[in-house]
Amino acid sequence: MGKGIFSYKTIIHAQKDEVWRFFSTAENLAKITSFPKVRITSDPETKKGNHIVMELQFFLFTFHWTAIITAVTDDYFIDEAIKVPFPLIAWKHKHHLHAENGVTVMTDTVEYESIIPSSLLKPFFYGMFQSRKKAIQHYFKNQ
Template sequence: MRLCLKTRVDQSLPAVWAGFDQDLFERLSPPFPPVQVIRFDGCRRDDVVHIRLNFFLFRQDWISQIVDQKTEENEIYFVDQGTKLPFFLTYWHHRHRLLRVPADGVSGQTLLVDDVTFRTPFLLTDYLFYPVLWLQFAYRKPIYRRWFSRS
């Protein structure tokens, strides 16, 4: 199943790329489930991100590897692929795209695109999980806007 959300921010492409660090990653985590960052190497090829989800009665580890990253004039992207996933996911592929907004009288804007492909153990749960996942990513939109606002 595929999910794609877009957020425009008021910062240049290089500034947004420079802001993709562990501090931003931790701020993007929704209130539930609480997330503990075990390892955060960064957003470049072969980096690893390991988090622990706390569901209070049990915990689940989620480990992703950055399997691709590229920097071009008008786009920077990186792809995290789940290598160890919580029980409710069987596949995770998240392409983070940072796109330079064409000059339209407003300079220095970037479009952030969260392009996620996921699977759960059953097709039915894919559909049930979709709105939950959509809300988790929609939660990020105001955080991105605040984080990358011009001060």
């Protein structure tokens, strides 16, 4: 069984309040995630106690993911999985935003458990967050 913590940092050329507004809805998560394709099927608002229900499209397969927003502050929010797809067992994701020298630094920290070794998951996480980074930076560059 794999267990670990994955962290990824993204520099966004926008004010923190603009970035926070972007992440105030899970609909934007779907927009910036190219693989797997994400579709939100619930209330997408980033507010404490809200359940976010997603469909994840992996080629010909559709998986379901349900998370609850367990904390929201001015600097971060946390989503914790209630229902995760194979091979995950647990997922806790902290999205932390802070202003630094005129940009916003976003740090994603994921605590996870899986039925496969973490060494096999980390490349997937890296690819997913790197793809999101490019999409977020592109979005704010064109605003």
